[in-house]
Each structure stands twice: as structure tokens, then as C-alpha cells.
Amino acid sequence: MNRQLAKRYLFAISLSITILLNVSCKQAEPKNDIESRVNKLLSEMTLDEKIGQMSQIDPGYLSDEQIKQAVREGKYGSFLNVSGVEKINALQKTALEESRLKIPLIIGRDVIHGYRTIFPIPLGMASTWNPEIVKRAFRISSIEASSQGIKWTFAPMIDITWDPRWGRIAESCGEDPYLASVLAKAMVQGIQGENLTDPTALAACAKHFVGYGFAEGGRDYSTTYISEPILRNVVLKPFEAAKDAGALTFMSAFNDLNGVPTSGNEFTLRQILRNEWNYKGMVVSDWASVTEMIAHGYCADEKEAALKAIKAGVDMEMSSTSYMNHIKSLVEEGQLDMKMIDEAVKNILRLKIKLGLFENPYVDPEAEKQLLSPEFMEHARKVARQSAVLLKNEQNTLPLSTNITSVAVIGPLADAPRDQLGTWVFDGKAENSVTPLTAIQDLLGKTKVNFAAGLKYSRDKSKAGFAEAIAAAKKSQAILFFAGEEWILSGEGQSRGEITIPGAQEELMEELKKTGKPLIVIVMAGRPLAIGNTVEKSDALLYAFHGGSMAGPALADLIFGKESPSGKLPVTFVKGSGQIPFYYYHNNTGRPASAESWTPIDSIPIENSQASLGYRSFHLDYGFTPLFPFGYGLSYTTFQYSNLILSSNEITSDGKLTVKASVFNNGNVDADEIVQLYIRDRVGSITRPVKELKGFQRIHLKSRETVGVTFELPASALEFFNGKENVIESGKFDLWVGPNSSEGLHTEFSIK
Ligand code: GLC
Numbered sequence: 001m002n003r004q005l006a007k008r009y010l011f012a013i014s015l016s017i018t019i020l021l022n023v024s025c026k027q028a029e030p031k032n033d034i035e036s037r038v039n040k041l042l043s044e045m046t047l048d049e050k051i052g053q054m055s056q057i058d059p060g061y062l063s064d065e066q067i068k069q070a071v072r073e074g075k076y077g078s079f080l081n082v083s084g085v086e087k088i089n090a091l092q093k094t095a096l097e098e099s100r101l102k103i104p105l106i107i108g109r110d111v112i113h114g115y116r117t118i119f120p121i122p123l124g125m126a127s128t129w130n131p132e133i134v135k136r137a138f139r140i141s142s143i144e145a146s147s148q149g150i151k152w153t154f155a156p157m158i159d160i161t162w163d164p165r166w167g168r169i170a171e172s173c174g175e176d177p178y179l180a181s182v183l184a185k186a187m188v189q190g191i192q193g194e195n196l197t198d199p200t201a202l203a204a205c206a207k208h209f210v211g212y213g214f215a216e217g218g219r220d221y222s223t224t225y226i227s228e229p230i231l232r233n234v235v236l237k238p239f240e241a242a243k244d245a246g247a248l249t250f251m252s253a254f255n256d257l258n259g260v261p262t263s264g265n266e267f268t269l270r271q272i273l274r275n276e277w278n279y280k281g282m283v284v285s286d287w288a289s290v291t292e293m294i295a296h297g298y299c300a301d302e303k304e305a306a307l308k309a310i311k312a313g314v315d316m317e318m319s320s321t322s323y324m325n326h327i328k329s330l331v332e333e334g335q336l337d338m339k340m341i342d343e344a345v346k347n348i349l350r351l352k353i354k355l356g357l358f359e360n361p362y363v364d365p366e367a368e369k370q371l372l373s374p375e376f377m378e379h380a381r382k383v384a385r386q387s388a389v390l391l392k393n394e395q396n397t398l399p400l401s402t403n404i405t406s407v408a409v410i411g412p413l414a415d416a417p418r419d420q421l422g423t424w425v426f427d428g429k430a431e432n433s434v435t436p437l438t439a440i441q442d443l444l445g446k447t448k449v450n451f452a453a454g455l456k457y458s459r460d461k462s463k464a465g466f467a468e469a470i471a472a473a474k475k476s477q478a479i480l481f482f483a484g485e486e487w488i489l490s491g492e493g494q495s496r497g498e499i500t501i502p503g504a505q506e507e508l509m510e511e512l513k514k515t516g517k518p519l520i521v522i523v524m525a526g527r528p529l530a531i532g533n534t535v536e537k538s539d540a541l542l543y544a545f546h547g548g549s550m551a552g553p554a555l556a557d558l559i560f561g562k563e564s565p566s567g568k569l570p571v572t573f574v575k576g577s578g579q580i581p582f583y584y585y586h587n588n589t590g591r592p593a594s595a596e597s598w599t600p601i602d603s604i605p606i607e608n609s610q611a612s613l614g615y616r617s618f619h620l621d622y623g624f625t626p627l628f629p630f631g632y633g634l635s636y637t638t639f640q641y642s643n644l645i646l647s648s649n650e651i652t653s654d655g656k657l658t659v660k661a662s663v664f665n666n667g668n669v670d671a672d673e674i675v676q677l678y679i680r681d682r683v684g685s686i687t688r689p690v691k692e693l694k695g696f697q698r699i700h701l702k703s704r705e706t707v708g709v710t711f712e713l714p715a716s717a718l719e720f721f722n723g724k725e726n727v728i729e730s731g732k733f734d735l736w737v738g739p740n741s742s743e744g745l746h747t748e749f750s751i752k
Helices: 003-026 034-044 047-053 064-072 085-098 122-126 131-146 167-171 177-192 228-235 237-244 266-276 302-312 322-332 338-354 365-370 374-387 436-444 466-474 505-513 532-537 551-559
Strands: 055-057 078-080 106-109 205-209 249-252 282-284 389-393 407-410 449-452 478-484 519-524 540-543 639-646 656-665 671-681 692-701 706-714 731-740 743-751
Touching (some): 047 338, 122 131, 122 167, 205 237, 266 302, 302 338, 374 551, 407 466, 436 551, 449 466, 505 532, 519 532, 639 731, 639 743, 706 731
Parallel strands (some): 205 249, 407 449, 407 478
Antiparallel strands (some): 639 656, 731 743
């Protein structure tokens, strides 16, 4: 056995003994009260060691020996972007055996929608409106990530956004605060599990605190101006839900909010998070967001950046090193009170103790056997199925029969194993993807499938592949066109000004349409695209976002009718960039548009004298409605809503309404429907949205079955911030129960 192998062998033996000792004596460890353990440890720490705990870097920037030495000296309390059992156990061993205080490291990583088993991008998961399966997806992600030594994920990302140009809409839960809050809770619970000291538990990280999704122009990292009512009534809601769900950490953001960068913003980080919400968790900055306050023009230099970040309440600095370089002098010069340092360090130590890292710092090498387990991949298939949204289905083009004699599979996303995983995939592998082409060939047999990509990738403008694609279509009974975006066209730093389908995809679909064969378009993208033209051309259209490892089998299940699509849009689909921002819970304005008031631009008489034919709030070209509204999604059956009944038509401000309705499955397939409840506060001390989602339920209906739904609506759900205080105001309210934000049964009630 050569020396290297012997060394690794001995290391593995010694590590196993260490793990056994740790596991065996973990029961022996007296379970002191966490605060007394934190205070005792803090009292033993030097200022350098405290600063070390407040510093997190990507070790890729250092040599192995530099990292080991830094760990010995307690220079870093955390690393990110490192994974792998052996590497992390070795780092941990150095910390626990060679540093002075033997404080375990905490390893963080972006496990945003899966570790090795990749689920749909979060915007796709939001389209399921199914917190239970989303929670399970994040639990699976933690089971896989923890098996690699990761104990902290920088998720959930719960930034509300109204702008599909923004590349990070892909990672978000969409535009609605209520849906995002329900999902934030599910994601945190999935990530952290039932018991924080369980080896599969990861610390969640509610990000990016706060307002990052309101980047002007949809350009990533750009300025955000958000009024306090929108901040409190919309943007902060999912973060409050994450806090209530027990998220152990928050991440401050890149954006400056109303002139103050969020990584130095005392209003959001201290006033709201700490004082109003009494949050006791730990706050980490985003990647170099502390020192970026210099570029913002909010700090003159790194030293001022460190000072403002700590005073605002950023406990740990990610990637940049202003804390390491300047805290000592700031304390010595009396600019920084040691109490603030101690608070930050206590938050960090408390996190490590809660995760059981002192008792159980090592990863069991056996755990990684669960990666990609059949159960995990089956769940990824289920989530991908429920995340797809049926937007059009003329003459019930879908589902196709598996008895079809031949089908053409065309498009740049038909066999793109990496693209279908979507953005923010560090540890997923394209080789584990099952593409739509593979899944359909497996289902029908290869002889029935005529495959011709037609385009090499989503931005491909070359028509060289058109002829082959058209030929494939001509000899098939139906065309399945897999359109969309490469994964790199969304995510961080990947904002787009135009959000049309890229490359020559539209042209190719135009040519395929001419064959007269049914054209079924499936879109895999990282954002809502402006697909108006594609909708017109297609006979059926399924919007699948980027569906993850099992997108292929999931789409085959839907296309061939194993299950009916059930997804609903978590974000408005606009007709074009010019309509942005467009969100369903907009205010009414003093001149709301209506069909009667709008004259489409092409029907304005030539040489017309008037400036406007309607003097209403619309665009001459886009009108005043979106391409598809929030909450929209079709099914292979149809649902009829009836019998909307309220327990009362008047409640007190501490009362509650019971809302009942019936839903009938009027078709011959069983299917799920996501029933949605909206309200409108007609008159308020500030203007109020025309609609607000206040409840939803996914129900399963057999063919011809009627199912009753019941919602409990407490008056407290109608509380809002009016610019001065949180209020529940008396007056009349509208209430709807229906299939999306633009239709449903209507009634009204009052708050006395
Ligand atoms: C990135 C992202 C953040 C991520 C962090 C670590 O820049 O903004 O969401 O968690 O850095 O990768």
C-alpha cells in the first residue's frame, strides 16, 4: 500500500474512532442551558477569536496549508462553497483538535432547489401551490447536503418581485406575499427538519433581507426604492413567516433600500428584525455585500463598512474581510463597543450549539449512500409534474394517447440535461437528468419518436437544423416542441431586458405550424417569458419552468395523460417588457381601465384628433390585462364553482368568517384544482389593492365529483400597515373564491 494510501487509510481509521467517541459520548455531554454555554465560551475567547467566528470565506482562495493554519488559529468560524465528506471532516478535525477553543466550523452552501437530486427551480416549486411536497423537497435536499458535510444552506430565497426581467425571479416564490409566506414556512421546516441536532438538519437562511427583488429595471443589484406600506404589507411578509417558522439565520442583501444599503441598514436589521420581531438568530452578509457599501457610496472605506455593518446587525461577514482587518482597531479606538461584537459572536455560537455541532461535528461517510435514491428522484418527478402549468389546450389537444403511432420531439430543450436543471445548481449533475426525449422514448419506444432538435441551444439563430425538424414533424402525428431558455439566461447576474423566447425558436415553430400537425409547446425557462406569439401558434402550451432532474418523466406523465396538469402561475405573465411592473394586487387608480374604455392601438382612426379615446389607465398596445393572470392554470378537465356561502356578512375586528364553496369536476378525468380565496378592501385610510390572496387549497376531484371547500378567514388577516400603524379598518369587503386571480364566485362582507 503506498504512503499516500496508507495516510488516507490511517486518517479514515482515526476519524471513525473520533466519530464513534463523539457519538458515544454525545449522550454524556451535559445538556447545559444554551445561553450559559454561549456565555461561558464567549468569556474564554480573545478578540481575535471572536473576529474569527464573525468571518466566513470560500476556502478556494487559499491553499490547503493556509486553510489548516487559519483554522488552527481560529481565523474563520465558517466556510462556504466547500463540500465533500473527507475534506470537511478534515477541516473539522483541525478545528476540534488543533485550535485553542475547539469551536466547530459551520459549512454553508447554496442548496437552493436540491443538492444532487435537483427539483424544479423555486419559481416552479411555487407553481405547485403545494407546501407539503415543497417541504419534502427541501427535506430531501438537506438529507443529501448534510451527507456531504453541509450544515447550513443559503435558502429559502423569498424575495418578492414584480419583474420577470430580473434573473433571480427564478429562485423566488413569485409576486404574492401570502403564497410566498406559506412556502417560506414549508421550506424552512423542510430544511431544518423536526430536530435541529439531527445529522440531516441544516440551518435555513431567509434571504435576501430585504427588498432585493425590487431592483430598478429588473437589473440585478440595482437600486430599490420601496415605500414603507409596500415594504411591510408585501416584501417583509415572507421573511416574517420564515422567522416564525424558526429560520436560524437571515442573509442581508446587496441592494440599497431607499438610499441605505441593506447590509448596513439599521432600520431593517435592527428596528424591524431585532426590535419589532425579536429575532434571536444569526445574520450573515451576502457575498462581499459589506465592502460593496463602498461602491454604493455609503462608506468611504472598508473600515467604515465594517463599522456600519456591525452596528446595523450583520453578525458574520461573507467573503470580504473588513471585519478581520478592522474590528480590532475599531474597538481599540472606541468606535465599536465590545458589547456589539459579543452579541454577534453569541448569535454565531448559539447557531452552532443548536445544530449540535459541538457534540456531533463529523459527517458519517455512510450517509452519502442516500444520494439520488429512487424515492428522492420519484419525489422530484412528482414536484416537477405539479409545477407545470397548462396555459392553453385547444380542442383538448392534450393529453396525447400512448397509442400514437409517431410523435416528433423537437426544440433546444428537448434533450438538454443541464439546462433543464435550471440556475443555482452547484452539486446536481447533468448526467443524472432524465430529459423529455429520453422519457418519451422510454414511454413509447424509440421507433415511434422522431427527434430533431432543430436548434442547438436556446439562443441559436441558425436555421441549419430547420429542414430536419420539419421533416420529423411531417412524418409524425403530433409535434412536441420543447422551447425556452438555457439555464444560464436566468439566475444571479442574468437579467434580460427583453423576455421573449430567445434565438430562432419562434421562427422554427412558425415553420412547424405550416405542416398542419398539432403543435404542442412545452416551455422550460427560468422566468415568465413573453410568449404571446407562441401561444397563438400553439394548439396546446405547457409552462414547465426548469423542472430539475426528473423534468423529462414528469412532462411525459402530463403529455400522455398519466396525470392532469395542476400548476397555477405564482407570478403574472406579461405581454411584453413594456408592461412591467404588472402584479395582480395593484391599486385601482382614479381612472381604472375597462374593456369599454380601451381602444386597441390598431383600431384608433387615422388622423384621429383626440390624444386618447379613453383617458383611462392602459397601454394603447398592451391594453390593461396581462397575458396570463396570477393564479392561472388549466386542467384536462373543467371545474365548476358554486354555492359560495359566508358564515356571516358582518364580523367584528376580532372575529372570523367561515367561507364555504363547492367545486364540481365536470370532465371525465380525475384531477387536482387549487381553489383560491381573494378579498378586496374597498375603502381604506390608504388606497388598497384591487385583490389580495388570503387562502388557497389544493383539492382532488374524481371525474363528476363535487367537493366542498372551507376557508377560515380571521379579521386579523385583513390587517395592514397604513403608513403609520397596523390597522384593521371597518368597512365593506369583496370576497372571491375561484380558480385564479381574475375570475371566481363573488360575494361581500363587512367589518363592523
Ligand atoms: C451570492 C448570492 C447569494 C448566495 C451567496 C453565496 O452572491 O447573492 O444568494 O447565497 O452569494 O453563494
